[in-house]
Amino acid sequence: MFGKTSRVGRTLQYLALAGYLIFLGFPLVWLLSTAFKPPRELVQLHPSLIPTNPTTQNFVQAFTEQELGRAALNSLQVSLASAVLTVLVAMPASYALARFRSKLGTAALGWVLLSQLFPFVLLIIPIFLILRQVGLANTHAGLVLIYVVWALPFALWMLQGFVRNIPRELEEAASVDGATRLQVLRRVVFPLLAPGIVATALFSFISAWNEFFFALVLVKTPELATLPVALARFVGIEGTARLGPLAAGSLLATLPSLIFFAFMQRRLSSGSLAGAVKG
Amino acid sequence: MLRTRFRRLAAATAVAVVGLGALAACGDGGDDEATSGPVKLRFLSLAWQKESLQANKDLVAKWNAEHPDIQVEYVQGDWNSIHDQLVTSFEGGDAPDIVHYEASAIGEFSKQGYLADLSDLISDDLKGQIDQGVWDTVTFDDKVAGVPFLLESQVVIANKKLLDAAGIAVPPADGGWTWDEFQANAQKLTKPGQYGVAWALKSPTNRVLNLALNFDGKFFYTDGGRTEVRIGDAEKEVPKRIHDMIYTTKSASPEALGMSGADTLPGFFGGKYAMLPGSVSLRQQMVEQAPEGFEWVTLPPVKGLSTKQAANPQTLSIAEDSKHKKQAAQFLEYFLNPTNMAALAKGDWLVPTGKQANEELVKLTGGKQGWDVAADSAADLTVAPFQMADGYPEWKTKYATPALQQYFANKITLDQLATQLVDGGKQVLR
Numbered sequence: 001m002f003g004k005t006s007r008v009g010r011t012l013q014y015l016a017l018a019g020y021l022i023f024l025g026f027p028l029v030w031l032l033s034t035a036f037k038p039p040r041e042l043v044q045l046h047p048s049l050i051p052t053n054p055t056t057q058n059f060v061q062a063f064t065e066q067e068l069g070r071a072a073l074n075s076l077q078v079s080l081a082s083a084v085l086t087v088l089v090a091m092p093a094s095y096a097l098a099r100f101r102s103k104l105g106t107a108a109l110g111w112v113l114l115s116q117l118f119p120f121v122l123l124i125i126p127i128f129l130i131l132r133q134v135g136l137a138n139t140h141a142g143l144v145l146i147y148v149v150w151a152l153p154f155a156l157w158m159l160q161g162f163v164r165n166i167p168r169e170l171e172e173a174a175s176v177d178g179a180t181r182l183q184v185l186r187r188v189v190f191p192l193l194a195p196g197i198v199a200t201a202l203f204s205f206i207s208a209w210n211e212f213f214f215a216l217v218l219v220k221t222p223e224l225a226t227l228p229v230a231l232a233r234f235v236g237i238e239g240t241a242r243l244g245p246l247a248a249g250s251l252l253a254t255l256p257s258l259i260f261f262a263f264m265q266r267r268l269s270s271g272s273l274a275g276a277v278k279g
Numbered sequence: 280m281l282r283t284r285f286r287r288l289a290a291a292t293a294v295a296v297v298g299l300g301a302l303a304a305c306g307d308g309g310d311d312e313a314t315s316g317p318v319k320l321r322f323l324s325l326a327w328q329k330e331s332l333q334a335n336k337d338l339v340a341k342w343n344a345e346h347p348d349i350q351v352e353y354v355q356g357d358w359n360s361i362h363d364q365l366v367t368s369f370e371g372g373d374a375p376d377i378v379h380y381e382a383s384a385i386g387e388f389s390k391q392g393y394l395a396d397l398s399d400l401i402s403d404d405l406k407g408q409i410d411q412g413v414w415d416t417v418t419f420d421d422k423v424a425g426v427p428f429l430l431e432s433q434v435v436i437a438n439k440k441l442l443d444a445a446g447i448a449v450p451p452a453d454g455g456w457t458w459d460e461f462q463a464n465a466q467k468l469t470k471p472g473q474y475g476v477a478w479a480l481k482s483p484t485n486r487v488l489n490l491a492l493n494f495d496g497k498f499f500y501t502d503g504g505r506t507e508v509r510i511g512d513a514e515k516e517v518p519k520r521i522h523d524m525i526y527t528t529k530s531a532s533p534e535a536l537g538m539s540g541a542d543t544l545p546g547f548f549g550g551k552y553a554m555l556p557g558s559v560s561l562r563q564q565m566v567e568q569a570p571e572g573f574e575w576v577t578l579p580p581v582k583g584l585s586t587k588q589a590a591n592p593q594t595l596s597i598a599e600d601s602k603h604k605k606q607a608a609q610f611l612e613y614f615l616n617p618t619n620m621a622a623l624a625k626g627d628w629l630v631p632t633g634k635q636a637n638e639e640l641v642k643l644t645g646g647k648q649g650w651d652v653a654a655d656s657a658a659d660l661t662v663a664p665f666q667m668a669d670g671y672p673e674w675k676t677k678y679a680t681p682a683l684q685q686y687f688a689n690k691i692t693l694d695q696l697a698t699q700l701v702d703g704g705k706q707v708l709r
Contacts, residue, residue, distance in 0.1 A: 043541075043568045045549030065332060066355070121363075128371040137373070216360055217367045220321070220375075222353070232357040236327045240541050 028254070034247035035059070042243050058244035059252075062234075068249050070223065071230035075209055076256065078140050078226060082147035083205035086155050087197050089148065094159035095189065099168075109160075112153040120150075124217055131218060138220045146214050151204040158203065162196025163189070198264050206257055227253050317350045318603045320610060323364075323375035325356050325593075328563065331626030338619055342610060349606045351377075369393040374598040376607045382416040382427060383591045383666050389424035395597040396422040400608035405615060408633035412661035416590050419667075425594030428615050429623065430630040431558050432580060432656035433489060433588055434649070435461070436565060439574035441468055441553040452651040455579030455586060458493070458520055465530040468553035477535035477543040477552035478521055483683040484675045485591075488665050490517045493583030498700070499664040499671070499708075506668050508704025510697035516583065518686060519693055526689055536687050548573060556581070559653045563628040566648060577649025580656050588656075589663030592632055630657045670707040678703025 029049070034042065036054040041047070062068050097105050127146060128137060136142030166189060174184045190197075212228040219225060231253060234246035326335040332355075339353045354375060356364060361380060368374040369388065378385075378394075388394050401423075406414070409427060417425045442449060445467045450456055456464065465475030480486065488498055496514040499506055524531035532552060535543050540557045541564060547555050548570055555561065565575045580586045595615070597607045613619070620636035621643060630653050631637050637654045644650040665671050682699035685691045691699070 039568045040570060043544040043548055043564070045545045045551065047545070061329065065329065124367050125370045128367060128373070132371065132373070213360070213363070216364055220354065220373065222355060225355075232359060233327055233355050235357060235359055237358045240539065242327070242329070 031247050031251055031254075034243060035251045037244065039244060058248035061242075062245040062249040062252075065245070066230045066233050066249070067222075068227065068230055068252065071225050071227045072252065074140065074224060075227040075253075078143050078147065078215075079205045079208040079256075081140075081144045082151065082208040083201040085144065085148045086151045086204035087201050090152060090155040090159050090200055091190070091193070091197065093152075094156050095163050095185070097156065098160040098163035109157070112156055116153050120213065124213070127214075128218060137218060138224065140219075140224060143215060143218055143226075144208075146218065147204070147208040147211065150211075150214075151207050155200045155204060159193070159196050159200050162193055162199075166192045202260060202264055205260065209253075209257060317348050318606045320349065320351045320377060320601075320603060320607055321354055321375040322351050322377040322610070323354045323356045323361075323379060325358055325361060325379045326623075326627070327357065328627055331623065334622045334626035338614055338622070342613055349603075349610065351610055365393075369598070369600075372600060374600055376598055376601040376603060377610065378425075378596045378598060379593065380425070380596065381591055381593050382425070383671075385417065385424045385594055385596055386419045386667070388596075389419045389422055393599055394422075394424045395599045395601065395604050396424070397426065397597065397608065398423045400597065400604060401426060402612055405612055405633075408617070408635060410632070410634075410658075410661075413590055413592060413632050415662040416592060416666055417594055425596035426611055426615060427590075427592035427594050427632045428620055429593040429627055430590055430632055430657055430660050431560060431592075432630055432653065432660055433486070433556060434559050434580055434652055434656060435554050435556050435578040436547075436561050436649075437554045437576050437578055438547065438550065438552075439576045441473070441550065442576070445553075449576050450579060452579055452646070452655045455582055457582045461581045462520065462524060462528070462530070465524060465554060466528050469528075469530040473550065474532040474535075474552050475530040476524060476554045476556065477532045477538070477546060478525070478556060478687075479538045479540045479543045480521075480536045480684075480687055481539045481542070482680065483687060484679040485589075487518055487521075487683060488663065488679075489589040489591075490581075492587040492589055492661070492663055493517065493581065493585060495584055495587075497664045499668040499704075501664070501668075506670075506708050508674070508701050508708065510700055515693055515697065518683065518696065522687060522689075522693070525687065536684075544568060554578070559630060559649065559656065560628040562649045562653075577652045579652050580659060586656075586659040588660055589666060590660035591666065592660075593627075593629070628653075630654065630660075632657070668708065673707045674703050677707070 033049050033051060035058055036056070037051045038053055038055045038057065041051055041053065097109060131137040131142045131145075136145060170188055170192070171184050174188045175181075179187065210228060211226075212232065215226040215229050216232075219229070227249075231246065231249045234249065235241045322339065324335050326332045336353055339351050343350050356379070362384065365374070365378065365380070365388065369391070374393065385394060405426065413427050413430070414423065417423055417427050437449075439449070445464075447464050447467060468475035488496075491498065491514055494513045494516040496511075496516060498508055498510070498514050500509050521531065525533050525536070532546070535546070535552070540555070540561055543552060543555055543557075544564055546552045548568070559577070562577060569575060580588060595611055597604050597611070601607055615623075615633070617633055617635035617639055620631045620633045621640040624631035624636065624640055625643065631640060637657055641650055641654045646654075668674075679700055682691070682696050682703070686693065686696040
């Protein structure tokens with residue numbers, strides 16, 4: 001009796017999971033389908049999932065009209081630099097916050113959280129003026145700087161959870177064996193922190209890859225535009241859009257994130273769990 | 280193993296640091312003004328349709344080739360984020376020299392002093408090409424904030440075969456139906472599985488206020504410097520007629536209420552809707568997306584007491600902060616000469632504001648694909664009181680759109696709609 005119930009339960013679980021997967025995957029499949037449809041098939045009363053006369057014209061238009069290739073390269077540069085720099089800054093800072101507990105540390109964490117409450121619309125003009133004064137307006141370096149600052153609060157919170165999850169005893173054992181503080185960090189802490197670092201890097205990369213508003217306002221030169229800004233140009237007045245090229249461009253824009261996730265999935269999930277349990 | 284991982288991490292870090300150094304080199308390092316060489320102008324354009332984009336880029340390239348001393352950089356913007364982009368650019372003192380936008384939006388920037396007064400910068404020839412009613416839409420506190428160059432009128436696109444089948448003749452370009460005729464024909468075109476009309480009313484406010492001018496419905500009244508919303512019979516006429524078509528005669532599809540203009544196309548091409556009231560620019564979708572053999576016609580604007588509609592032209596403005604206003608105005612004169620204005624209008628499937636451009640466009644297209652109707656509709660476009668009212672965008676978003684949506688969904692009565700619109704006006708109008 002129990003076995004039967006269990007089997008039914010398991011079947012229902014799988015059904016629910018399959019439904020959820022379809023729910024998540026369908027927009028992507030529809031995007032794929034739209035990207036290959038000619039204009040006439042986009043306005044059929046009974047649209048089909050598989051294009052009747054598939055075309056690559058949407059991709060050609062997307063690339064020739066808005067130079068999506070260059071925009072994608074810009075986005076890749078900016079996102080990679082933001083991800084690595086965020087990790088670089090967040091690693092030591094999160095270690096310090098997790099290991100050296102003091103009132104200052106608590107206050108710092110509180111401030112980090114508080115800083116997230118400011119809507120960026122309020123900050124954009126001062127940020128623009130500051131970047132302009134230091135000669136970083138209209139540069140990718142300025143954009144990276146903003147992205148790093150923007151991603152840091154969440155990255156710090158995430159990473160310090162991972163640090164806390166590393167038993168302090170391991171560090172003490174390494175010290176007893178004669179390792180210096182730096183050696184402990186390099187040989188014990190950082191390697192164990194790898195899942196957290198991957199998760200943080202992914203978070204920063206995707207935040208920067210998808211970010212639109214800062215990229216729109218801070219970068220003026222057309223050659224420096226990032227992918228979200230270039231894609232927005234296929235949308236017209238009151239929500240009308242050139243669906244074909246937009247779908248083709250959007251499909252290409254999702255690829256790097258998908259590839260990243262495909263490679264990092266296992267580390268990311270184990271890392272997230274490790275951080276969540278004790279953090 | 281751990282050591283290898285750490286080395287990889289260290290290597291990635293080093294790459295990032297070097298990369299950032301390289302990135303710092305990307306970009307122009309700020310916006311320093313060139314002290315010598317050609318004058319450089321930045322032109323923020325909102326062209327987004329394929330043909331229009333090409334027309335804009337071609338004209339800029341041609342100008343640059345012919346004017347080595349004044350070089351224009353074409354910068355692509357987009358309609359959804361242009362407002363935020365301009366606010367930050369103006370506030371940050373880094374605005375483009377030439378800005379493409381629309382009449383209803385530039386008043387705010389003009390009043391804040393961000394846009395140059397073009398009265399003395401543009402020629403009498405260009406001024407004379409455009410009707411005063413259209414100039415009025417871009418004139419704020421006696422300052423001309425932009426050159427209006429593209430107009431969007433409301434016409435009716437119809438399925439020719441369904442009209443023929445119902446024995447309805449296509450009216451000439453200069454003699455459209457009255458609202459009564461339009462409603463009667465919609466009724467004739469309605470049968471099981473087919474509606475006479477699809478009113479796409481996802482964003483109903485602009486459309487209702489535009490068409491309300493047909494019956495002299497002004498909505499916004501200014502007395503002694505104070506503006507208020509008043510709803511009389513004139514203002515009620517258009518919403519009431521649309522409501523009647525949906526719920527009384529049932530000649531308009533209720534499902535189209537939540538749609539935008541483009542959303543109704545599948546139903547239109549599929550024969551579910553016989554007529555689509557909408558912008559003249561809808562014709563582009565007809566040409567690009569209509570199934571082979573599908574016959575469509577453009578019917579002239581529907582007539583109430585008149586065929587007047589509100590004009591909200593696309594505009595080109597010059598930033599007050601621009602160091603080269605004269606050169607920017609020179610570029611505008613070139614960019615908007617009759618031939619070029621006609622090319623731009625053709626690219627966007629809109630109506631040029633210039634009289635000569637309009638004539639050239641009809642000649643160029645032979646009046647086909649609804650260009651005769653589009654050209655003829657230009658004369659009916661004029662400034663509407665709501666376009667001059669401070670607080671209109673807020674009234675529209677917070678009060679008018681929800682109230683109209685409720686009314687068209689048959690959730691409130693016409694009187695309740697009127698009360699909500701008036702009360703909303705009291706909240707936001709100064």
